[in-house]
Amino acid sequence: xxxxxxxxxxxxxxxxxxxxxxxxxxxxxxxxxxxxxxxxxxxxxxxxxxxxxxxxxxxxxxxxxxxxxxxxxxxxxxxxxxxxxxxxxxxxxxxxxxxxxxxxxxxxxxxxxxxxxxxxxxxxxxxxxxxxxxxxxxxxxxxxxxxxxx
Amino acid sequence: xxxxxxxxxxxxxxxxxxxxxxxxxxxxxxxxxxxxxxxxxxxxxxxxxxxxxxxxxxxxxxxxxxxxxxxxxxxxxxxxxxxxxxxxxxxxxxxxxxxxxxxxxxxxxxxxxxxxxxxxxxxxxxxxxxxxxxxxxxxxxxxxxxxxxxxxxxxxxxxxxxxxxxxxxxxxxxxxxxxxxxxxxxxxxxxxxxxxxxxxxxxxxxxxxxxxxxxxxxxxxxxxxxxxxxxxxxxxxxxxxxxxxxxxxxxxxxxxxxxxxxxxx
Numbered sequence: 432x433x434x435x436x437x438x439x440x441x442x443x444x445x446x447x448x449x450x451x452x453x454x455x456x457x458x459x460x461x462x463x464x465x466x467x468x469x470x471x472x473x474x475x476x477x478x479x480x481x482x483x484x485x486x487x488x489x490x491x492x493x494x495x496x497x498x499x500x501x502x503x504x505x506x507x508x509x510x511x512x513x514x515x516x517x518x519x520x521x522x523x524x525x526x527x528x529x530x531x532x533x534x535x536x537x538x539x540x541x542x543x544x545x546x547x548x549x550x551x552x553x554x555x556x557x558x559x560x561x562x563x564x565x566x567x568x569x570x571x572x573x574x575x576x577x578x579x580x581x
Numbered sequence: 582x583x584x585x586x587x588x589x590x591x592x593x594x595x596x597x598x599x600x601x602x603x604x605x606x607x608x609x610x611x612x613x614x615x616x617x618x619x620x621x622x623x624x625x626x627x628x629x630x631x632x633x634x635x636x637x638x639x640x641x642x643x644x645x646x647x648x649x650x651x652x653x654x655x656x657x658x659x660x661x662x663x664x665x666x667x668x669x670x671x672x673x674x675x676x677x678x679x680x681x682x683x684x685x686x687x688x689x690x691x692x693x694x695x696x697x698x699x700x701x702x703x704x705x706x707x708x709x710x711x712x713x714x715x716x717x718x719x720x721x722x723x724x725x726x727x728x729x730x731x732x733x734x735x736x737x738x739x740x741x742x743x744x745x746x747x748x749x750x751x752x753x754x755x756x757x758x759x760x761x762x763x764x765x766x767x768x769x770x771x772x773x774x775x776x777x778x779x780x781x782x783x784x785x786x787x788x789x790x791x792x793x794x795x796x797x798x799x800x801x802x803x804x805x806x807x808x809x810x811x812x813x814x815x816x817x818x819x820x821x822x823x824x825x826x827x828x829x830x831x832x833x834x835x836x837x838x839x840x841x842x843x844x845x846x
Contacts (some may be wrong), residue, residue, distance in 0.1 A: 432589060448586070449587055449588060449589035449631065450583065450584040450585065450586055450587050451583075451584075452582070452584070452618075455583075471582045471622065472619055472622065473615065473618075473619055473685075473686070476683070476685060479685055485660070485688040485689075486684050486685050486688055487685050487688055487689055488685045488686075488689075490582075490618075491614060491615055491618055491619070491685070491686075491689065492614060492618075492689070493589070493614070493618070493631075495589050495591075495633075496611075496614070496633060496635065539684065539685075542684065543684075557684070558684055560682075560683040560684065560767070560768060561682065561683025561684055561685045561686065562683075
């Protein structure tokens with residue numbers, strides 16, 4: 432099926448099998464490998480992207496379901512060669528160790544800070560609920576998101 | 582993960598969706614996909630065609646009528662219910678939707694998908710049973726509306742049969758509701774859950790203990806535990822909880838839900 436998706440401002444048009452998950456379309460067809468596959472069952476959140484302004488797990492969506500959508504991935508966060516404020520906060524607060532979960536964490540935090548620029552501690556925790564990290568114990572991620580909030 | 586090959590259609594009307602579902606034996610309705618896609622990954626179901634309902638605006642949104650009745654389109658997401666000013670007319674709806682999984686799932690998962698999948702651990706089947714919601718099903722022979730007791734038929738089975746669609750959920754006015762659950766992690770899968778609604782007497786629906794929500798009536802909060810005890814529940818044991826622990830939780834959570842319902846002003 433013909434699928435047209437605008438990803439980080441670029442329009443991509445491809446012929447896609449309906450059975451292909453959005454995460455595989457991003458990684459395998461478009462070589463946008465920033466979004467990671469952790470569990471492939473909708474639990475870990477490493478594949479989180481923003482579709483039409485809504486945070487979703489891209490392993491829980493078919494590419495054909497995203498036809499006509501605007502998608503934001505971790506590749507779109509940096510401002511040129513500069514990390515954006517949230518990414519810099521992750522670096523400053525040591526919010527990543529192996530980094531596998533980081534693309535999903537960043538997208539979840541991005542979605543939160545858009546709707547809640549000054550989130551409460553509880554809102555930060557709830558916003559990161561769908562993202563699993565095996566390294567950090569979450570605390571530094573929480574601190575980074577808090578630092579990036581206003 | 583690579584799914585089995587599947588056809589995909591995105592109808593633009595309920596009539597077209599019904600024709601696709603009725604005309605293809607292997608067709609399944611795709612709502613938010615937060616259950617169905619995982620089921621397909623596990624090969625527990627392998628539909629030949631997915632009929633994506635996402636283009637059907639007539640199945641989306643929450644309407645509040647003058648008498649306080651809410652009409653919720655089956656394709657309304659949990660997040661949309663949470664954000665809906667109208668849905669606050671029955672506050673328990675948003676409160677329970679906020680407890681389902683995580684932001685990502687709430688942004689995609691729908692009330693209709695939750696009800697039609699009728700997984701015994703789902704949050705919404707017992708809630709709908711307790712608050713007296715009615716489900717409207719469209720099919721080739723027109724529409725019919727059924728109560729929860731007639732809608733939830735068995736594990737993964739509802740009155741919305743092959744070639745049919747749940748189109749909307751009608752929720753009567755009310756505020757004296759409660760919900761309690763013990764879950765796997767915060768907002769995780771329910772081990773046992775219970776919803777209660779006070780309208781003269783208590784109607785309590787317990788989930789995760791049988792194929793469908795078990796509804797009991799009680800005159801007072803003090804009578805809820807005995808009513809659940811007397812319902813003759815026979816829940817399964819699994820890796821998360823023994824039969825005996827589930828029986829205990831059923832009574833405790835039913836009472837907690839009833840106390841919450843009673844405490845509402």
